[in-house]
Amino acid sequence: xxxxxxxxxxxxxxxxxxxxxxxxxxxxxxxxxxxxxxxxxxxxxxxxxxxxxxxxxxxxxxxxxxxxxxxxxxxxxxxxxxxxxxxxxxxxxxxxxxxxxxxxxxxxxxxxxxxxxxxxxxxxxxxxxxxxxxxxxxxxxxxxxxxxxxxxxxxxxxxxxxxxxxxxxxxxxxxxxxxxxxxxxxxxxxxxxxxxxxxxxxxxxxxxxxxxxxxxxxxxxxxxxxxxxxxxxxxxxxxxxxxxxxxxxxxxxxxxxxxxxxxxxxxxxxxxxxxxxxxxxxxxxxxxxxxxxxxxxxxxxxxxxxxxxxxxxxxxxxxxxxxxxxxxxxxxxxxxxxxxxxxxxxxxxxxxxxxxxxxxxxxxxxxxxxxxxxxxxxxxxxxxxxxxxxxxxxxxxxxxxxxxxxxxxxxxxxxxxxxxxxxxxxxxxxxxxxxxxxxxxxxxxxxxxxxxxxxxxxxxxxxxxxxxxxxxxxxxxxxxxxxxxxxxxxxxxxxxxxxxx
Numbered sequence: 001x002x003x004x005x006x007x008x009x010x011x012x013x014x015x016x017x018x019x020x021x022x023x024x025x026x027x028x029x030x031x032x033x034x035x036x037x038x039x040x041x042x043x044x045x046x047x048x049x050x051x052x053x054x055x056x057x058x059x060x061x062x063x064x065x066x067x068x069x070x071x072x073x074x075x076x077x078x079x080x081x082x083x084x085x086x087x088x089x090x091x092x093x094x095x096x097x098x099x100x101x102x103x104x105x106x107x108x109x110x111x112x113x114x115x116x117x118x119x120x121x122x123x124x125x126x127x128x129x130x131x132x133x134x135x136x137x138x139x140x141x142x143x144x145x146x147x148x149x150x151x152x153x154x155x156x157x158x159x160x161x162x163x164x165x166x167x168x169x170x171x172x173x174x175x176x177x178x179x180x181x182x183x184x185x186x187x188x189x190x191x192x193x194x195x196x197x198x199x200x201x202x203x204x205x206x207x208x209x210x211x212x213x214x215x216x217x218x219x220x221x222x223x224x225x226x227x228x229x230x231x232x233x234x235x236x237x238x239x240x241x242x243x244x245x246x247x248x249x250x251x252x253x254x255x256x257x258x259x260x261x262x263x264x265x266x267x268x269x270x271x272x273x274x275x276x277x278x279x280x281x282x283x284x285x286x287x288x289x290x291x292x293x294x295x296x297x298x299x300x301x302x303x304x305x306x307x308x309x310x311x312x313x314x315x316x317x318x319x320x321x322x323x324x325x326x327x328x329x330x331x332x333x334x335x336x337x338x339x340x341x342x343x344x345x346x347x348x349x350x351x352x353x354x355x356x357x358x359x360x361x362x363x364x365x366x367x368x369x370x371x372x373x374x375x376x377x378x379x380x381x382x383x384x385x386x387x388x389x390x391x392x393x394x395x396x397x398x399x400x401x402x403x404x405x406x407x408x409x410x411x412x413x414x415x416x417x418x419x420x421x422x423x424x425x426x427x428x429x430x431x432x433x434x435x436x437x438x439x440x441x442x443x444x445x446x447x448x449x450x451x452x453x454x455x456x457x458x459x460x461x462x463x464x465x466x467x468x469x470x471x472x473x474x475x476x477x478x479x480x481x482x483x484x485x486x487x488x489x490x491x492x493x494x495x496x497x498x499x500x501x
């Protein structure tokens with residue numbers, strides 16, 4: 001079976017503009033994409049997850065004599081981050097992808113071949129892809145051949161890839177541009193960042209350098225094919241019949257999770273920072289009311305107060321001098337109430353769950369647990385649908401690789417990707433239901449539903465082996481089993497006793 005088509009040597013011209021219809025068109029599209037709101041949201045999602053949030057740029061301001069805001073430095077200016085957004089990303093990612101996924105196929109040979117391709121390392125990468133899909137709305141997986149000639153995968157975040165779709169549903173990729181920074185060193189040893197560009201299309205991959213809105217051919221990386229296949233001891237470049245970029249989406253709208261909760265996350269950081277600012281303000285940085293004291297200007301007065309922590313006052317015109325603070329009482333309960341409301345709003349809008357939910361108090365039944373997981377379950381259903389479609393596309397490359405390496409032809413084999421969701425269950429209730437189902441359901445069905453079983457097939461094999469060992473160790477039981485077999489005809493052809501007996 002032929003996986004890849006026409007060798008690169010048979011292609012027409014390979015110039016910078018020969019592969020694509022218009023280099024200037026690409027330059028304009030890249031420039032517009034770099035300044036787009038979509039990419040800004042994707043970058044912001046990654047930054048917020050890392051804790052680089054808007055509150056870090058906050059300044060305390062006052063109104064100056066011209067009625068304009070002016071930054072001041074003598075007031076407390078805490079920039080605290082309670083990163084509930086990152087918590088939601090991790091929670092939703094681990095709920096669907098925290099446990100390794102598996103493949104369900106009737107072909108044992110296909111299952112073993114898939115296990116050899118989707119190693120633990122690849123499954124870990126898919127979890128990272130899920131995390132990037134939440135922060136960027138989507139993520140990309142690039143299948144390629146490594147130096148040993150084996151199929152490998154790498155992933156790109158959403159803000160690195162500009163796709164050109166052939167349809168409005170964003171299911172058929174026409175071509176794509178990847179832009180990523182690379183640190184290079186000149187002859188003097190000075191480091192500088194160079195923006196590299198890779199253009200993926202049906203004829204291979206063209207490589208450029210992006211500078212001042214212009215694409216220039218990369219002198220260090222000439223155009224290449226999608227893959228290099230070793231045949232008869234020689235390397236031969238080939239291109240896939242499909243674009244070797246697979247899009248994994250968090251939802252069909254490709255919307256980053258941050259767009260749902262950014263204003264709430266910013267408000268939470270602001271309220272927490274304001275609360276700590278209020279608690280830190282004391283007589284050295286709050287408003288002071290000075291009675292009968294006019295010995296120096298206010299600036300010098302503030303400096304002396306900050307330096308010595310004391311004020312010297314005297315009577316003036318028969319009136320006693322004094323200093324008072326003008327302060328506003330801080331009600332901590334009000335702040336706590338608002339902070340709790342914001343945290344709950346983030347959970348609701350991010351469609352997560354609260355692990356401290358009151359429904360988990362005591363010994364919750366399974367209905368209460370399922371109610372708590374309802375929002376994250378609905379969101380995970382949508383992401384699973386998108387990932388199933390992406391895996392169907394990715395498995396095409398895997399099947400072609402398996403066919404080319406002689407592992408087998410599996411194009412017609414049915415296969416399903418099984419995501420083992422990390423959901424809390426009431427184990428006692430689940431086990432009790434399994435016990436009550438014995439005799440009504442098959443042993444295999446009961447074993448699959450048991451919460452302590454990870455591999456039902458291996459568990460059934462263990463049960464069978466234990467039963468055989470028990471029969472072998474107990475002569476009376478063995479005799480009973482043999483007698484039962486002779487009476488019922490078990491083990492004879494057709495499973496019925498001989499009519500002559």
